[in-house]
Amino acid sequence: MATIREVPGKVSRFERIGAHTHVKGLGLDENLNAIKVKDGMVGQEKAREAAGLVVKIIREGKLSGKCIILAGPPGTGKTAIAVGVSRELGANVPFIQMSGSEIYSSERKKTEVLIEAIRKCIGVEVHEMRKVYEGEVTNVDIVTAPHPYNPYQKVPESIRLTLKTTKQEKTIEAGETIAQQIIQQNISEGNVVQIDAETGRVVNLGLSLESAKGKKYDVDTRLKVPRPDGEVLKEREFVYMLTVADIDELNARSRAGGGFLSMFFGATETKEIDTEIRSAVDEQVKKLVDEGKGFIHPGVLFIDDSHLLDLEAFSFLGRAMESELVLIIILATNRGVARIRGTDVKSPLGFPLDLIDRAVIIATHEYDQESIKEILRIRSEEEKVQINKEALEKLTEVGTKSSLRYSVQLLSLAAQNAKAMKREKVDVEDVERVDKLFMDVGEAAEHLKKYEEKMMLH
Ligand SMILES: Nc1ncnc2c1ncn2[C@@H]1O[C@H](COP(=O)(O)OP(=O)(O)OP(=O)(O)O)[C@@H](O)[C@H]1O
């Protein structure tokens, strides 16, 4: 007798634990007040509440063309708050995250990198009416012909398809490309299909509930859909979410053409999209909006470590904020007074004064002991590390003395150490051991200073 084995229901998923995966939102209540520990966020209440207001205004589409600066010492949660903002905004608002260093590429101009990032932040919701044939397939007839090079093989030449809706039944005839799609997608009687009248694209929507097959196979895993209503040939509204950068790319690709020679000359590979295409796309988008077929969703460009930007980039961003392009720029920096890159001028945050003047600043502050402990506890849950009370206390102590980041790092290392010692839970011993084996910034600086001469000479 055959043995039957049940497959466990939960399929394990590849999970990656990054530095901010525990951040699920900003942790605010409905009045936008921060709850001390919520959504993976701990403390830093003022900054979180400020960020919450920003999210609200972005959602209402009122804060376009604005700049927000997140300023504070290293490891105080600036990046974490920006991640929280993106989580709060949801999937429909574009949120692009980049580092200031990304503008320095040997292949592309600085402004090019920024323009592309900006255009990725502008979402366009396109509504389009298209003519489609839609219905449940009640009959398929495929006419085949001998293959031109191999007469023993048959290839589809045309197709006759009968489609049924609740209102009518209609037979259509189509050519080779539609026939091929029908065969590839394994479409037969009982399937509900949608065929674009203009392009001929075939979409298999599922199995009709009313069809014989739909009624018979209880265990069929295919999606079941009702038989479409109305006429077979009808106008349907399609809604797509695109970004302006997507539209640029589509245009660039269609202009470059997919000709035979392009395979050799790489014409379809566009490293930079020229300004001509971009302005054409701008016009296209404006037209869509004017005709009521397109809606703009302003997004967010978050530039982490933005003290790495230079004067040219800052002035470009300043201009972008004032142009018709609608987006919100969030800059994060951990510099106090620093030289603006590309100049000899020192300035607060390492930013030009006119930019600071135009922005609102959200400050982050160093954490107290309680918050550090709570963040470490959340991190241990996220990393699925079991840790006992004393070890957590010890790690908190280390975090208070050196930095939150250092103690977060030690947590993973201590967990590894516990594993090596065949312990289930992380113990004080593990924390102490890894703290001895590794150095924090202060210790490393001391160490290097001590050996400065020796290290420099050799
Ligand atoms: N309030 C918080 N709640 C929960 N986790 C936090 C909080 N603040 C920081 N963290 C976590 O602590 C670590 C360091 O914080 P983060 O990277 O956000 O600091 P930062 O201010 O961006 O530092 P830097 O200036 O060096 O970029 C991250 O893993 C972050 O997710």
Ligand SMILES: [Mg+2]
């Ligand atoms: Mg950061």
